[in-house]
Amino acid sequence: SAVISQKPSRDICQRGTSLTIQCQVDSQVTMMFWYRQQPGQSLTLIATANQGSEATYESGFVIDKFPISRPNLTFSTLTVSNMSPEDSSIYLCSVTGRGNTGELFFGEGSRLTVL
Amino acid sequence: AQSVTQLDSQVPVFEEAPVELRCNYSSSVSVYLFWYVQYPNQGLQLLLKYLSGSTLVKGINGFEAEFNKSQTSFHLRKPSVHISDTAEYFCAVSDMVAGTASKLTFGTGTRLQVTL
Numbered sequence: 001s002a003v004i005s006q007k008p009s010r011d012i013c014q015r016g017t018s019l020t021i022q023c024q025v026d027s028q029v030t031m032m033f034w035y036r037q038q039p040g041q042s043l044t045l046i047a048t049a050n051q052g053s054e055a056t057y058e059s060g061f062v063i064d065k066f067p068i069s070r071p072n073l074t075f076s077t078l079t080v081s082n083m084s085p086e087d088s089s090i091y092l093c094s095v096t097g098r099g100n101t102g103e104l105f106f107g108e109g110s111r112l113t114v115l
Numbered sequence: 116a117q118s119v120t121q122l123d124s125q126v127p128v129f130e131e132a133p134v135e136l137r138c139n140y141s142s143s144v145s146v147y148l149f150w151y152v153q154y155p156n157q158g159l160q161l162l163l164k165y166l167s168g169s170t171l172v173k174g175i176n177g178f179e180a181e182f183n184k185s186q187t188s189f190h191l192r193k194p195s196v197h198i199s200d201t202a203e204y205f206c207a208v209s210d211m212v213a214g215t216a217s218k219l220t221f222g223t224g225t226r227l228q229v230t231l
Contacts, residue, residue, distance in 0.1 A: 001161075033218075042205065042223045043159075092158055101147045101166055102209025102216035106159040 002027050002095050004107035012113045013083055020079045021110045023093030028073035030096075033104065034066070037090040046091075049076045083114045117142040117210045121222035128229055130198055136191040136225045138180075138206035145211045148189040149219070150180055153203040162204070165189060176200065201229045 003026040034046040047055040055068040069077045090109040097103035122137040150162040163174025170182040180191045206222040
């Protein structure tokens with residue numbers, strides 16, 4: 001299984017600011033996924049990040065609000081822009097396991113509180 | 116497209132008692148099924164998975180789950196729970212379309228609360 005590190009692990013931010021979350025994987029992976037977990041909720045996929053191409057966003061998520069970078073096969077960033085209290089969530093980075101099963105491995109998550 | 120239903124949002128149970136967390140899925144094709152656990156202030160950890168073969172799968176920490184195709188269920192069980200099993204449990208499914216697994220779809224989660 002892959003080891004996934006996220007930074008920051010938690011942060012408290014002011015309304016209107018932006019925060020960039022970093023995700024580092026200990027092995028090269030083709031696809032990386034960013035999920036949001038709002039308080040008391042399940043996981044919602046924000047976007048899929050492929051190295052060398054634009055991220056693919058799910059319905060309800062746009063690049064202007066959640067710009068993603070994927071400069072190489074072991075690293076990705078997610079920026080939460082112009083934050084509001086509704087953006088208070090856990091943001092999780094994940095990668096697929098070996099084999100074509102859809103299995104995912106997750107980082108510890110970044111807990112974001114917007115005041 | 117697939118979907119997952121976790122029928123219980125919360126399950127309270129006493130320590131050393133058995134527990135079952137229910138999960139039903141909907142898909143028109145073959146599926147892969149997963150259970151993840153999220154301990155407080157942590158990310159998600161894979162408990163177990165069903166890919167093919169035996170319908171009874173065993174995972175970490177004494178958990179097991181049984182795939183029932185006719186009832187489209189994948190319920191998670193443990194014969195004797197411990198306080199440390201207190202966590203959020205998520206059922207997830209991906210299905211196979213044209214030989215490629217789809218993205219995981221997660222259920223809404225079940226909060227297992229173990230007390231003395």
